[in-house]
Ligand code: TEU
């Protein structure tokens with residue numbers, strides 16, 4: 001009933017993701033920074049989180065907002081200095097909060113010293129990356145497609161090309177080269193020696209490319225069969241754990257793209273000695289087909305089925321509904337117009353009652369919504385610009401292009417954190433790097449702190465509830481049959497048995513039998529209709 005896994009501290013931790021550019025700006029330049037984060041530590045402490053996952057703060061030319069690193073041991077001046085970073089680790093630590101760093105090692109920036117030397121034909125560094133000649137007929141070295149649309153080859157200026165699965169400013173490292181492995185181990189130790197909690201490992205299951213042969217032609221990501229979760233990657237992950245991670249009190253969470261539970265278990269099963277947990281994406285596909293740029297109407301059943309499958313088939317999950325790459329969950333799976341509060345609270349309850357380590361993304365705790373952009377000119381995201389260009393090349397009508405763009409742009413999640421109802425939402429004194437959502441006048445931290453019934457208040461209570469519940473932290477999981485759109489499951493240890501009800505729809509729903517005492521929920525008990533759930537109702541019952 002109870003987990004047979006080791007009860008490591010990071011399993012019962014609640015993680016809060018910060019996108020540093022958008023969290024809090026301390027010096028009025030419109031860009032969030034580390035001193036800004038330090039100033040908000042008391043807020044995070046009160047929320048009840050144990051770990052902060054920091055999206056990249058390293059030196060970077062920002063072609064992909066820091067996911068293109070030019071120096072792994074330096075802080076981008078926009079964010080502050082290494083002293084600021086050390087201070088953040090120290091002050092957070094004093095409050096019992098640890099820092100999880102983002103680890104981007106599939107690629108570096110094209111401005112990284114290694115790549116600059118490689119371009120200059122230094123034989124040592126040339127082999128840190130993947131350079132190839134074009135084919136005899138003058139075409140590119142292979143037919144692979146990029147994660148950001150388009151091909152994966154950029155000219156190196158000397159008649160050769162280099163491989164980039166993401167933007168051209170993100171050349172892929174050559175993981176066949178043992179020197180690359182050694183370099184990365186040194187970087188890991190540099191950070192772990194500072195006392196950080198571990199790493200969130202960016203696109204970690206694409207490191208090792210088996211071959212550079214042409215791939216099977218596909219709508220997107222042609223070539224992926226040659227690099228997704230290969231044996232070479234498993235081997236690297238096992239070595240990293242053995243040589244480095246096992247020597248520290250730390251954990252790793254992999255961002256693993258395009259994996260099902262079977263592959264995910266190979267990447268993080270407790271018998272594997274690889275990662276500690278992974279972010280799956282199958283539940284993020286509840287409103288899309290194949291590629292994330294093509295949206296379909298959202299069906300709660302698809303979300304429930306994917307969550308349930310991962311709950312049943314994984315030993316341990318990294319649970320999340322939002323991050324810096326995804327549209328806002330309340331805009332996607334909730335109802336911003338009719339049931340903003342109710343649906344945001346239900347999503348909170350759901351995310352924090354599932355079995356696994358929960359991750360909350362900045363702003364999710366106040367129900368921040370998708371950005372209110374008018375079009376491409378207000379969007380910064382490199383992926384959106386590439387995809388827009390692809391849609392133009394494919395002659396998509398302008399109205400369709402704009403609709404898809406606004407629904408899927410990653411900037412939806414990257415708008416400045418809404419602290420107050422002031423001009424720049426209390427995020428900055430100066431004009432922010434990305435447009436503040438106009439709804440900050442009513443969706444903001446300050447307003448919600450005054451309201452005991454707010455989404456923020458609910459998050460604080462739900463996190464505290466979870467902390468006090470062994471069933472939620474360690475109990476087993478079982479789904480019960482229910483009507484469509486209603487997710488009912490049990491979390492149980494030998495001493496505690498909870499049944500969770502989540503109505504994922506805007507409709508009243510006939511609920512399966514209610515037995516037991518309601519301990520927690522997002523509606524008052526008064527006026528309850530026996531046997532019915534209200535729109536987006538969430539309840540925890542004790543059996
Ligand atoms: O994202 C990996 C990535 O490819 C995502 O865009 C993924 O395709 C999508 O979320 C699945 O639907 C990581 C980082 O999170 C992202 O911000 C970076 O741009 C990317 O790697 C490259 O480093």
Ligand code: CA
Nearest residue numbers: 025027031033
């Ligand atoms: Ca700043």
